[in-house]
Amino acid sequence: MIAVKDVYFTYPNGVEALSGVSLAIRDGEFIAIMGQNGAGKTTLVKHINGLLKPTKGEVAVDGVSTRKVSVAKLSRKVGFVFQNPDHQLFCETVEDEVAFALRNFGFKEQLIKKRVTWALSLLNLTRYRQTSPFMLSGGERKRVALASVLAWNPDIVILDEPTIGQDYQQKEKLRQFIVQLNTQGKTVIIVTHDVEFVAECNPHVILMAQGKIVAEGGAKETLTNRDLVTQAFIVPPQVSQIFFELSDLKLPTNVIDVYDARKVLLDRLEVSS
Amino acid sequence: MAIIETTDLTYTYPAGTKLSLQDVSITVEQGEFVVLTGPSGGGKTTLCRCFNGLVPHFYGGKLEGNVVVTGLKVGEHSIYELARHIGLVFQNPENQLFALSVEKDVAFGLENLGIPRGDIRKQVDWALEITGITDLRERPPHELSGGQQQRVAIACVLAMQPNVMILDEPTSFIDPVGAQKIFDVINELNKKLGITVILVEHRLDLASKYANHVIVMDEGKVVLDGEPREVFNSDSARLIGVGIPKATRLYQILKEKGISLKKVPVNSEEASQLLREVLTHDRG
Incomplete structure (x- = not known):
């Protein structure tokens, strides 16, 4: 359960990115957060894994305020895949990259090996096991970032723009995969501009504009409401x-x-x- | 007139074990709006790097075959010579931006070409305005959001007013309305100034209405090359997994049920018009 209570957030440069956001996400929900660049989407999800703390208001994950727990501890529960994979990747090989967090969390080597194999095959990356992430294409690097988070099996998975650089087949796989995660009871939160992807996934949609939530509801209702999509700068x-x-x-x-x-x-x- | 011509282009990166390009022969005519698409890792970005000489001059490796861009053989001309004619907007804007202010980044290419100060100012102002980032001109690019950075990267190339603009997924971080605005700008430059555009894109629902030439690459090869309607409606486009526009897909699945629209739509305007004909005809 994620509870966001009347959260305001101002960046050090004075920009107010969130202006009173309240939101409750139950376990096992599948949410898509949509809206214009600068609407506060990424800022909001960074509050869920504690990377950012509210200037005012409170965010609690499973009843514990993000102010009272370290990001390291919270990340065991909340996996976060960044928008730009290059902000996340740094190891010499794809295999080490995917194993990195598992080692940090103290998993046993044998289990790490299994998990890495599983995550790589899931994201169609097995043949790149020994390759440097930086030799891969943009779309492939994005998948490595995904694999490295999924490998430790967090309860809540946050994907910031997961479809960037992904071709249609990879997107379809990603869709099936997200649905699968969701049916296993995981909470999945995606931040995305990709309306066609949302149309195919059919999640609960949250529309943001100017640091506020302007609407929420089923994908069919929200994405076909002309006034709402105009307000959130979305192309239906x-x-x-x-x-x-x-x-x-x-x-x-x-x-x-x-x-x-x-x-x-x-x-x-x-x-x- | 062909503005880009490649003949049997074959290339492997220095540390690569497989061919990144294999016998790629394409022709792009002056003034075309080309959409280059296909599965990721298929060689799209590598091909773009051949057009402005980054491959092979910067990346190294062995390039076989020929690339001629605006009459210049890429192998025989340096990147800076080619940069006068051909601008590349990188997939990841962070690989492109480096100055301490947006304005300086956008002016950089023009300064390098030794353009008079007054003209640089004018062209920078124009590029900032057209990409909607005039208010960001004093900001450091690395502090901007992904979408804003992409606008800056596009402005940098626009300011140079090149003959050929190559855009490698230039709007991937930008919201759809913003992306459509950028595509509209690119389209206007293409139609009004005759700038040849090569756009690498997966989101064909957004991009296809501008294109008059579509090239599909897979595993380093060109697998489809032609007019958008033919390419999107071909069986192999679907088999390779090209995300064809939903309008075209709707045409196909209606046909399976025996409903034929008069032609293959590639955007919503065409599809709704064709559907209207069928719906109102049947009613009458």
């Missing part, structure tokens, strides 16, 4: 745009996925023929 999914342009034909407007779209269109054509 392409399918939703198509249905918006056809709104005078009295078709349903809460459609974000191609298969839903097909069903709606087939129904309409059958009725009218």
Whole structure:
């Protein structure tokens, strides 16, 4: 359980990034935080693993205030994958990178080996085991960063822009993987601009603008609400745009996925023929 | 006129064990808006590095075959000569930005070319305005957010007004509305000034409406090369796992059920128009 209570945060340069955010995330929820650059999304999730502490208000993970626990201790519970993998990677080989946190947490070598093998194969990186992360492409480095966090099996997984640099197949794998994590009871929080990815994942959506939460709800409801998406500077999914342009034909407007779209269109054509 | 032409380009990085490019032969005409896409690790970024000479001059390794950009053989010209004609926006803006203020970073390339001070000022102002970062001009680039840094990186290249702009996932950290604005700017430069654009992009839903030429790479090879409609609707695009626009995908899955739209849509405007025809026709 993550409880964010009326949190304000001001960076040392005087910029107020969060202006009164309250939020409760239950165990096992799948959340997507969306909004414009500078809306406060990354600042908010950095509060959950304690990297940032509120200027005012409180963040508690499982009932413990993030002020009262070290980031090192909290990170055992909260895994965080950064937006830019180069902020996170530093080891000589992909294998060492993925094993790094496990060694820090004091896992046994035998278990480390197993976990590393598991995480690498999960993210399609096995062939790069002995390669330097810096020899890999941008998309591959992002996956190494993911593997290194998933390897220690945290209860809460925060992914800041997980789909950056990922091609369609990797995104599809990532989607299946997130769904799998979620069905195992893990809390998954993604920060993303990728509306098409959200449309396919169907998480609970939180829209942020100017340091505040402006709306939350199901992906279908929030991403097809024209006023909300405009306010949060989001381009609606392409399918939703198509249905918006056809709104005078009295078709349903809460459609974000191609298969839903097909069903709606087939129904309409059958009725009218 | 071809502005970029590669013939049988084959390349391996110095420490690499596999070919990063294999027999790549493509032609880009002057004024085209090219979208370069395909699975990650497929050679897109490496190919872009061949266009401005980073491969092989900076990265080393052995480059076989030929690349000619704006009439210059890349192998025979240095990076700084090529930089007058061809600008590259890096995938990771942090690899590109280094000055202590945004303004200085954007001016750097122009200063290196020995352009008069007044003109530098004008071009920097223009580039900052068009990318929407005028208010950041005094800020240190390394303190900015990922999205803001990407705008700075684009401004740096824009300010040089190159003949060819290569953008390697230039908006990956930027929100969709911001990304669309940047794409609109790039499109305007392409249409008004005739700057040839090569855009590396996975998010085809956003980018495809601007393109008139799509190249798909996989495992170092060019696997598809042609007009967007043909490329997106081809079977191999789906098999390789290209994230084709949802409008095109909808066309395909409707066809499976016996509903044929008159042509293949690549964006929402086209799709809604084609659907409208089918829906209103059947009703009448």
